[in-house]
Amino acid sequence: MxxxxxxxxxxxxxxxxxxxxxxxxxxxxxxxxxxxxxxxxxxxxxxxxxxxxxxxxxxxxxxxxxLIPDLPADELVALCATEAGGGHPSAIHTTLTEELGSYRLNGTKTFATLGMLAQRLVVLASVGTDDTGRNRLRATTVDVREAGVAVTKLPTTPFAPEIPHAMVTLTDVAAVVLPGDGYLDxxxxxxxxxxxxxxxxxxxxxxxxxxxxxxxxxxxxxxxxxxxxxxxxxxxxxxxxxxxxxxxxxxxxxxxxxxxxxxxxxxxxxxxxxxxxxxxxxxxxxxxxxxxxxxxxxxxxxxxxxxxx
Structure with missing residues (x-):
């Protein structure tokens, strides 16, 4: 090597x-x-x-x-955290729910780098609050071809305009949940x-x-x-x-x-x-x-x- x-x-x-x-x-x-x-x-x-x-x-x-070594090597990936209130854990309102072993995402990510071109998304979502009222997050992966994924191109930035950004809307989208805490890990x-x-x-x-x-x-x-x-x-x-x-x-x-x-x-x-x-x-x-x-x-x-x- x-x-x-x-x-x-x-x-x-x-x-x-x-x-x-x-x-x-x-x-x-x-x-x-x-x-x-x-x-x-x-x-x-x-x-x-x-x-x-x-x-x-x-x-x-x-x-x-x-961060996630098992991602497919040949796929462009976008990490989706930022929402209307920013990227702080408390601002993440996209929800992850489970029913009969199936996990679903609902929410909107307002700024996803490479979101227009990514084949896979890493989505941070809330599963509710803990006893102290803090938002509990999990990390998930989503194939952009899944039903319910809508990607909208955002205006180019003043610098590095070749790198596109997007808003991503998730409506009852099937997701794979990653192990660990969404914020800490x-x-x-x-x-x-x-x-x-x-x-x-x-x-x-x-x-x-x-x-x-x-x-x-x-x-x-x-x-x-x-x-x-x-x-x-x-x-x-x-x-x-x-x-x-x-x-x-x-x-x-x-x-x-x-x-x-x-x-x-x-x-x-x-x-x-x-x-x-x-x-x-x-x-x-x-x-x-x-x-x-x-x-x-x-x-x-x-x-x-x-x-x-």
């Missing part, structure tokens, strides 16, 4: 432009056949992408597969898992840009250093305070590195440069939530100090 670090430095740059998500997914699957760990697949998939949006595709898909860890894999894919894409644009070897060295840091995060423990603290440090390093690279974008082809300027905000998504998780992580390990992050 290849070393992903050697791969980034020696793999020929794919010259064929990617015309759509289907083409990007096909190229991603080629990368997936060369590496075993989802984070390495994300890195290699990002390297193969010709824009940051398609690198995001690689990171997002490998994040979902880290799926929704909560996914936020960290997604951060790791999307960052990994973005770094893979930046190495591609650096090589295509003949950026200095010192830049490649710095990019590989942060790739190695991302690979070293203990993604098997996504709720660990140490993982959140290390991830926070990694994002800080990446922010400083991107600032250092600003002057080098003049050497990049105009199309790639314009896309970068448009899509760069993608890397700042959920930054406030990450900061909150980082502050909580510091309080959990140093409860008697007020940590500034």
């Amino acid at each position: 290849d070393s992903v670090l050697d791969f980034l430095l020696t793999e020929p740059l794919a010259a064929t432009p990617l015309d759509d998500v289907a083409a990007a997914w096909t190229r991603h699957r080629v990368a997936a056949n060369r590496f075993g760990k989802p984070v390495d697949v994300a890195i290699a998939g990002g390297f193969g992408a010709d824009r940051l949006g398609y690198a995001f595709l690689s990171g997002y898909q490998e994040a979902v597969r880290t 799926y929704l909560k860890p996914f936020r960290t898992i997604e951060d790791v894999h999307v960052l990994a894919a973005a770094l893979g894409w930046l190495v591609r840009v650096a090589r295509a644009s003949d950026w200095p070897q010192t830049v490649l060295q710095k990019l590989l250093t942060v790739v190695a840091a991302v690979r070293g995060l203990d993604i098997d423990a996504p709720s660990s305070p140490g993982v959140h603290i290390a991830l926070g440090g990694t994002f800080e390093y990446v922010a400083r590195l991107l600032a250092e690279l600003d002057s080098l974008w003049a050497s990049v082809d105009s199309v790639t440069k314009q896309r970068w300027e448009r899509d760069r905000p993608l890397l700042a998504i959920a930054g406030r939530v990450r900061d909150q998780r980082l502050a909580t992580a510091w309080r959990s390990v140093l409860p008697d100090t007020d940590q500034a992050v």
